[in-house]
Amino acid sequence: xxxxxxxxxxxxxxxxxxxxxxxxxxxxxxxxxxxxxxxxxxxxxxxxxxxxxxxxxxxxxxxxxxxxxxxxxxxxxxxxxxxxxxxxxxxxxxxxxxxxxxxxxxxxxxxxxxxxxxxxxxxxxxxxxxxxxxxxxxxxxxxxxxxxxxxxxxxxxxxxxxxxxxxxxxxxxxxxxxxxxxxxxxxxxxxxxxxxxxxxxxxxxxxxxxxxxxxxxxxxx
Ligand SMILES: *Cc1c(COP(=O)(O)O)cnc(C)c1O
Numbered sequence: 001x002x003x004x005x006x007x008x009x010x011x012x013x014x015x016x017x018x019x020x021x022x023x024x025x026x027x028x029x030x031x032x033x034x035x036x037x038x039x040x041x042x043x044x045x046x047x048x049x050x051x052x053x054x055x056x057x058x059x060x061x062x063x064x065x066x067x068x069x070x071x072x073x074x075x076x077x078x079x080x081x082x083x084x085x086x087x088x089x090x091x092x093x094x095x096x097x098x099x100x101x102x103x104x105x106x107x108x109x110x111x112x113x114x115x116x117x118x119x120x121x122x123x124x125x126x127x128x129x130x131x132x133x134x135x136x137x138x139x140x141x142x143x144x145x146x147x148x149x150x151x152x153x154x155x156x157x158x159x160x161x162x163x164x165x166x167x168x169x170x171x172x173x174x175x176x177x178x179x180x181x182x183x184x185x186x187x188x189x190x191x192x193x194x195x196x197x198x199x200x201x202x203x204x205x206x207x208x209x210x211x212x213x214x215x216x217x218x219x220x221x
Pocket of ligand 1: 024026047068069154194195196197211212213214215
């Protein structure tokens with residue numbers, strides 16, 4: 001068993017219709033992804049450009065691939081022809097490059113803005129104020145081949161549920177503030193937060209998209 005279908009169905013049911021569940025298939029081989037696909041899963045999350053470029057051609061073409069890892073601008077061109085959503089947009093340079101490559105492919109690519117709230121420096125993303133300042137400059141309004149759908153964020157890698165919850169609340173707060181102050185004409189709708197270990201806390205804080213890897217595909221090496 002490469003994909004825990006029982007757990008998937010149980011989780012899918014518990015989440016209800018308003019929460020998107022994106023199984024994270026990074027490091028997992030194509031047959032594992034196909035097992036999930038056969039259950040009806042169409043959204044998958046991946047972190048590594050090279051790995052995704054290798055897997056994508058051999059898997060069904062109606063899969064909606066979500067890129068969730070740190071993305072260097074010079075790699076965007078490899079994803080632009082097929083990527084469904086880039087959740088990990090952490091700079092204006094990257095946003096502009098996604099728009100440029102999407103235009104070359106005559107596509108519109110959905111993006112989420114990655115908000116950094118965790119204490120670890122290793123995690124990427126904008127802090128809320130930087131993001132607000134940048135969006136108020138309105139450069140994004142000129143980027144017609146991207147569609148900003150929401151925010152994505154991660155909590156610190158700690159045990160303390162109170163800290164994790166507080167960080168998810170901060171991400172949600174940022175989402176609300178951006179909708180009030182920037183996107184009031186066409187509000188963003190997606191709040192992507194929560195993984196195998198903390199998705200329940202994320203949902204309590206307002207998440208409507210969770211990215212679950214090891215709980216469904218087993219642990220990674
Ligand atoms: C790997 C990863 C996940 C999934 O993590 P699990 O703990 O295996 O569920 C979710 N989001 C991001 C950004 C990741 O890199």
